[in-house]
Amino acid sequence: MDWGALHTILGGVNKHSTSIGKIWLTVLFIFRIMILVVAAEKVWGDEQDDFVCNTLQPGCRNVCYDHFFPISHIRLWALQLIFVSTPALLVAMHVAYRRHEKKRQFRKGDQKCDFKDIEEIRKQRFRIEGSLWWTYTSSIFFRLIFEAVFMYAFYFMYDGFRMPRLMKCNAWPCPNTVDCFVSRPTEKTVFTIFMIAVSSICILLNVAELCYLLTKFFLRRSKKAGNSKQQPNHENKEETKQNEMNELISDSCQNTVIGFSS
Amino acid sequence: MSWAFLRDLLSGVNKYSTGIGRIWVAVVFMFRLLVYVAAAENIWKHEHDEFECNIKQPGCENVCFDHFFPVSHIRLWALQLIMVSTPSLLVIFHVAYRENREKHQNQKLYRNPGKIDGGLLCTYLISLILKTGFEIVFLVLFYKLYNGFKIPRLVKCDIKPCPNIVDCYISKPTEKMIFLYFLVATSCLCIVLNLGELSYLIFKYSIKCYLKRHVKKQQ
Numbered sequence: 001m002d003w004g005a006l007h008t009i010l011g012g013v014n015k016h017s018t019s020i021g022k023i024w025l026t027v028l029f030i031f032r033i034m035i036l037v038v039a040a041e042k043v044w045g046d047e048q049d050d051f052v053c054n055t056l057q058p059g060c061r062n063v064c065y066d067h068f069f070p071i072s073h074i075r076l077w078a079l080q081l082i083f084v085s086t087p088a089l090l091v092a093m094h095v096a097y098r099r100h101e102k103k104r105q106f107r108k109g110d111q112k113c114d115f116k117d118i119e120e121i122r123k124q125r126f127r128i129e130g131s132l133w134w135t136y137t138s139s140i141f142f143r144l145i146f147e148a149v150f151m152y153a154f155y156f157m158y159d160g161f162r163m164p165r166l167m168k169c170n171a172w173p174c175p176n177t178v179d180c181f182v183s184r185p186t187e188k189t190v191f192t193i194f195m196i197a198v199s200s201i202c203i204l205l206n207v208a209e210l211c212y213l214l215t216k217f218f219l220r221r222s223k224k225a226g227n228s229k230q231q232p233n234h235e236n237k238e239e240t241k242q243n244e245m246n247e248l249i250s251d252s253c254q255n256t257v258i259g260f261s262s
Numbered sequence: 263m264s265w266a267f268l269r270d271l272l273s274g275v276n277k278y279s280t281g282i283g284r285i286w287v288a289v290v291f292m293f294r295l296l297v298y299v300a301a302a303e304n305i306w307k308h309e310h311d312e313f314e315c316n317i318k319q320p321g322c323e324n325v326c327f328d329h330f331f332p333v334s335h336i337r338l339w340a341l342q343l344i345m346v347s348t349p350s351l352l353v354i355f356h357v358a359y360r361e362n363r364e365k366h367q368n369q370k371l372y373r374n375p376g377k378i379d380g381g382l383l384c385t386y387l388i389s390l391i392l393k394t395g396f397e398i399v400f401l402v403l404f405y406k407l408y409n410g411f412k413i414p415r416l417v418k419c420d421i422k423p424c425p426n427i428v429d430c431y432i433s434k435p436t437e438k439m440i441f442l443y444f445l446v447a448t449s450c451l452c453i454v455l456n457l458g459e460l461s462y463l464i465f466k467y468s469i470k471c472y473l474k475r476h477v478k479k480q481q
Binding site: 007026029030031034035037038039042043046049050052053054055165166179180181182183184185186187190191 | 264265267268310311319320321323324325327328331332333334336337340341344348351423
């Protein structure tokens with residue numbers, strides 16, 4: 001059970017996302033999870049071993065390390081990534097529920113159900129409308145909240161995003177104010193700023209996706225209101241074509257070959 | 263979830279590349295990714311532990327190490343590999359968009375969605391320019407951060423709390439330098455391949471355009 005499991009779970013959600021959602025997922029996997037596993041974990045690997053204090057007093061180093069790093073950056077990032085990925089499970093559960101309903105209808109022999117076999121139901125891609133729209137929009141909203149909360153927690157816990165070289169500590173059992181030196185402070189600052197920057201990009205993508213979904217919702221409503229007044233004529237056909245084109249643009253990049261399962 | 267992800271990404275890219283593009287993928291995979299994972303990572307593994315200064319003052323080694331290695335070579339190398347592989351995603355996205363369009367409209371819009379022509383040619387050229395740009399940026403970064411591509415055996419450090427100028431010894435400097443030169447050489451090779459592919463594509467499609475116009479005029 002590792003980040004690969006998350007990749008498998010989120011890959012299924014990818015099929016039902018908008019194109020901005022797919023870009024968000026790519027940024028998440030390549031610029032956050034991959035960087036965390038491949039580079040950042042090694043930078044923080046020796047953080048306690050190489051945390052050195054100018055004292056021989058046993059226990060002083062441990063206590064000072066614990067005082068300055070209540071939760072390590074690496075663990076906070078891992079938690080952030082898990083929390084931020086979890087709302088997508090709401091969408092996955094909703095899609096699974098809909099599929100289950102369709103399978104039930106199919107097995108009952110319901111005439112409304114126009115699928116030829118179970119495989120087609122399994123492979124079907126649901127459009128983001130109706131109750132799925134609400135689930136999807138809520139999941140983006142929760143993602144935004146989690147990102148913002150974790151960024152604030154970082155800022156609050158570590159007094160900004162810089163890692164200082166020297167920290168002065170006088171927690172018991174240190175006999176007086178003792179100089180403690182952090183290992184690789186510059187490299188840690190660089191990676192912290194990088195991860196914060198990518199977090200901000202993810203927040204922007206989520207905001208853009210939210211705006212896009214809300215715009216689509218209101219346009220659809222106004223078109224429905226407009227259509228109910230008009231009589232059906234050839235103009236509706238053109239509008240339907242335009243709607244299809246809009247759907248195509250929003251449904252692009254479906255079969256991205258980055259290992260997302262279909 | 264690690265370098266296998268990048269390997270899968272590169273294999274996906276291979277399908278839509280030109281011949282030179284496939285050589286680029288092979289070079290990145292064999293001479294950069296594999297060398298990084300199989301050899302380079304282990305050389306830099308204990309760089310901090312084995313960095314020794316001729317002083318007992320606590321904190322002096324930490325501070326000197328941080329001064330001489332603001333960002334470790336191996337991390338820069340990893341970032342370079344990731345950034346250089348990412349522009350190929352643009353091509354994959356564009357091909358997926360084309361295939362999706364054909365599926366939605368239930369008709370053949372393109373002779374071959376994976377063929378590099380029209381809009382996909384622009385996307386491909388942009389990805390080549392971005393790849394070359396990233397390679398050059400990282401090489402310049404390496405050069406600027408480490409004053410050339412040399413790794414000295416001994417560095418002199420006098421930052422607080424070191425009480426005076428202290429001798430610090432870097433671990434495995436020769437081996438690190440050899441691999442650094444190897445990194446630079448493969449980077450340069452990839453730049454040459456990218457530029458070659460760029461020229462080839464521009465030349466090929468200019469000739470195509472010219473011949474089309476020529477044929478039209480004759481008609």
